[in-house]
Structures are given as structure tokens and as C-alpha cells.
Amino acid sequence: xxxxxxKWQKISTSLVxxxxxxxxxxxxxxxxxxxxxxxxxPVFTEDQAAVFxxxxxxxxxxxxxxxxxxxxxxxxxxxxxxxxxxxxxxxAQNWDPLQNAFYERAGGSAKLTRVGNLVKGALQGYLIDKAxxxxxxxxxxxxxxxxxxxxLFDGDGDGRADLIGCPPGWGCEKAIEFQLxxxxxxxxxxxxxxxxxVTHVDAVTRQKAGQSILYYAYTPLWLGQILVPGKxxxxxxxxxxxxxxxxxxxxxxxxxxxxLGWAVNNIRxxxxxxxxxxxxxxxxxxxxxxxxxxxxNAENLLVYNGEKTDEQIRHHVEQWVKDNAAEFDSxxxxxxxxxx
Numbered sequence: 001x002x003x004x005x006x007k008w009q010k011i012s013t014s015l016v017x018x019x020x021x022x023x024x025x026x027x028x029x030x031x032x033x034x035x036x037x038x039x040x041x042p043v044f045t046e047d048q049a050a051v052f053x054x055x056x057x058x059x060x061x062x063x064x065x066x067x068x069x070x071x072x073x074x075x076x077x078x079x080x081x082x083x084x085x086x087x088x089x090x091x092a093q094n095w096d097p098l099q100n101a102f103y104e105r106a107g108g109s110a111k112l113t114r115v116g117n118l119v120k121g122a123l124q125g126y127l128i129d130k131a132x133x134x135x136x137x138x139x140x141x142x143x144x145x146x147x148x149x150x151x152l153f154d155g156d157g158d159g160r161a162d163l164i165g166c167p168p169g170w171g172c173e174k175a176i177e178f179q180l181x182x183x184x185x186x187x188x189x190x191x192x193x194x195x196x197x198v199t200h201v202d203a204v205t206r207q208k209a210g211q212s213i214l215y216y217a218y219t220p221l222w223l224g225q226i227l228v229p230g231k232x233x234x235x236x237x238x239x240x241x242x243x244x245x246x247x248x249x250x251x252x253x254x255x256x257x258x259x260l261g262w263a264v265n266n267i268r269x270x271x272x273x274x275x276x277x278x279x280x281x282x283x284x285x286x287x288x289x290x291x292x293x294x295x296x297n298a299e300n301l302l303v304y305n306g307e308k309t310d311e312q313i314r315h316h317v318e319q320w321v322k323d324n325a326a327e328f329d330s331x332x333x334x335x336x337x338x339x340x
Contacts, residue, residue, distance in 0.1 A: 033065025034281030034339030043079045043088035044071045048197060048308070049221050050267075052299040053118055053291050054092040055317045057269060060285050063332050075169045080106035080270065089275040090286075092118055095265045099171045100246040103270065112270050115286040119267040119293055124172065124218035125260035126163070126236040127227070128153070132212040133234045141236045141261060142183060144214075150188035153214040155206075160190040164199045164215035175244055175262065176216060182242035189214075207232060220296035222304035235260055281339030288331040295320060 040061055044054055058068050072088060076099065082088040084106040094103065096114060106112060126141055132152055133139070144150050144161055153161035166172035173193060180186050192199070200223045203215045207227055217223050227233045238261030241252050250263030269286045276283045299316050307316070321328050 034279065034336060035061060035064040035066030038065075038279070039067040039069055040275070040279075040282070041069045041087070041089045042071045043082050043091050044073055045076055045079060045093060046073055047093060048303060049296075049300050050093045051303075051313055052316055052320075053267070053296055055313065056291060056320060057090070057092045057118065057286070057289060059317055059321060060289060060328070060332060060335075061282060064281055064285060064335055066282070076171065077102050077105070077169060080112070083270060083272045084111040086272060086274065088272070090269055090271045092267075092269045094268045094270040095122065095171065096268050097247045097250050097263050098124070098175070098265050101174070102171065104246075111273055113273055113276055114268045114270050115276070115283060116269060116288065117266040117290055118269055119220060119291055119296055121255070121293055122219055122265040122267055123254055123260065123262070124216070124265065125262040126214065126216055127229065127233045128215075128236060129207050129211075129213050129227075130230075130232055130234050131210075139234075139237055141179075141185075141238050142240075144185055144189055145183070147188055152212045155211070156190075158190065160188055161214050163189050163191050164203050164213070165191045165193050166216055167193055167195060172216060172218070175247070178244045179242060179261070183238075203227065220293050220300060222297070222300035225297060225301045226304070237261070279339075281335040284338035285331055285335035288334060291320075 042054065042058060044050075054071075061068055072082065074082060076093070079088070079091045079093070080099075080102045083091055094114060096103075103112060103114070128138060136149065136152065138149060144153075147159065150161040151159055153163075155162045163176070165176050173191075176191055180189060180191060199215070200217070200221075203213050204223070204226050206213050213233075229235055235254065235258060237258050238252075241259060241261055243250060243252070243261075243263065247263045252259055252261055252263060254260050254264070269289075271283070271286065299320070302316060303313065307313070
């Protein structure tokens with residue numbers, strides 16, 4: 001069983017109940033729901049860190065009466081193309097602006113629309129272990145141009161720092177490759193690419209063994225709760241921001257005022273324009289739905305600690321919806337109104 005391809009049964013109750021702030025409880029017959037008689041095809045990449053927020057979005061669609069089809073699993077560029085060609089309806093993992101190139105190559109706003117902000121303020125950048133940072137007073141990425149500093153992170157003996165980077169096809173690998181040139185780091189830094197589920201675990205293992213580590217990471221992600229910035233690791237800053245052209249106007253300052261040299265992203269739902277035009281209720285729900293980054297991090301840690309079966313992730317979704325019932329129900333109510 002592939003935990004990234006949930007086949008959960010859709011809600012089949014004949015009545016949907018809501019309690020809206022300032023309004024009395026009311027009911028809507030299943031036949032009157034905006035998704036009644038309609039189906040929706042989600043597309044997804046096998047990113048363990050994103051299963052939870054996707055399924056929260058799909059839970060909302062089920063409550064709106066939609067028949068949610070089994071998720072199609074593809075890579076990130078193919079997900080955008082599937083949307084533009086009408087082979088899928090929604091994708092809930094678009095990093096804006098990191099994945100701008102994939103969005104535009106698939107047709108951009110002529111075929112697709114980014115809706116709402118599913119998760120706001122997603123950070124990304126380079127980190128090193130705090131022990132090495134403190135001992136050698138390393139604060140900036142540009143310091144890795146110094147061969148002596150770079151060699152501290154050399155694990156394979158070639159004299160260059162081993163940067164645990166980004167897998168091909170994610171978007172972040174292109175930004176890393178751009179920055180290796182822009183910051184003149186080619187001679188001193190080697191970009192190590194691989195599956196995040198392997199490379200990030202390796203980073204934890206090496207840090208716990210007292211080794212110096214250099215890696216790219218993002219939030220929300222379980223890794224930041226194991227290697228905590230400010231405790232086990234530190235974010236590297238940049239003295240000057242250098243980003244690919246499609247991201248050059250992005251904000252790169254973290255909440256604590258550090259310039260991480262990477263765009264602060266919002267994770268957004270992307271949908272096929274035809275689907276949105278025909279489904280005003282779903283569109284309104286996507287516009288309203290937002291999940292705190294801290295909640296996604298907390299769920300990701302549960303998955304990392306072993307709660308990763310379909311049933312366990314389903315429980316995470318149900319618990320989050322229950323804990324946020326008043327707000328979630330209000331989003332459903334607003335979506336039903338928008339469809340009328």
C-alpha cells in the first residue's frame with residue numbers, strides 16, 4: 001500500500017451541518033451541495049511533507065459534496081502540465097515564487113490559477129551545524145568561498161564542501177545551481193542531490209555523530225524540529241541577495257530579520273481555469289483555506305516518528321479539522337453561498 005495514494009471513502013451523510021459565527025446552525029441537503037454529481041481529480045507528487053495539507057483540502061471538497069478521485073502521482077513539472085491539459089483539476093503544492101517557471105511553462109494564467117494561500121511564510125535556505133558555526137564564526141554563505149572553511153564540510157575528501165541539496169525536478173535545485181555560480185562557489189562547494197527522505201535523515205545522523213554538515217532545507221518540514229535552528233543548526237545568511245530572474249523581486253528576509261538569500265514562499269493551490277469557472281464553491285473554499293505552518297510542522301513530525309499509514313494520516317486530518325471546526329465549517333458555509 002502506497003501511503004501517498006490515499007483511497008479514503010468520501011463522506012456520504014445525507015445532511016451536512018454547520019455552525020457559523022454569528023449565525024444559528026443550519027443544514028444543507030446533499031443534493032444541494034455545490035459538488036453534488038461532480039468529481040474532482042487531484043494531482044500530487046510523492047512529497048511526504050505535503051500529504052497532510054493536500055488531504056485537508058480534499059476533505060473540504062468532500063464536505064462540499066464532490067466525488068474526489070484517487071490522486072494521480074507525478075513529478076512537479078508534470079503536475080502543472082496535467083492541470084493545463086485538463087488531465088487533473090487541482091494541485092496543492094505550488095510554491096510561489098519558487099515554482100514560477102513550472103507554472104509559466106504549463107501555460108500560466110491563461111490555463112491555470114493560483115488560489116489562496118494554503119500555507120503562508122514557507123522559509124528555505126542553507127543551514128550548518130551550530131557547533132561548527134560557533135567555532136569558526138561562520139555566518140554567511142559567501143564564507144564558503146574560502147577553501148579552508150569549505151573543507152570543514154568535506155565528507156568525501158575532494159576538498160569541497162558537501163552541500164546536501166535538492167533533488168532534480170523540484171525547482172530548488174535550479175536556484176542552488178544558479179547560486180553556486182552567482183556566489184562563485186563552484187570551486188569550493190559540491191551540490192549533492194538525492195531523495196530528501198534519504199539525504200535529510202543522513203544530515204541528522206551526521207550531526208548527531210558530531211560531524212560538520214551543510215544542507216538545504218525548507219519549512220514546513222519535520223527536519224526543523226529535529227535539527228532546530230538556533231540550537232543544533234543555524235541558517236546561513238547572505239551579504240547580497242542573488243536569485244534567478246523569475247524570483248528576483250521576492251522577499252528573502254526571515255521573520256527574525258535575517259536575509260537567507262532565498263524567497264519566502266506561500267504554498268498555494270493551483271487549479272485548472274475551466275474547473276474553477278465551473279466550481280465557484282470550490283474556488284471560494286480554496287481562497288479561504290489556510291493551515292498554520294506550525295501545524296504542518298507538527299503533523300510532519302508525527303509522520304517522521306512513525307505515524308505514516310493511510311489510517312494514521314487520515315486521523316491527523318480529522319483531528320485538525322475537529323480542532324479547527326468553527327473556522328473550517330465557516331469556510332464550507334462561505335463556499336456553499338458562493339456557489340448559489
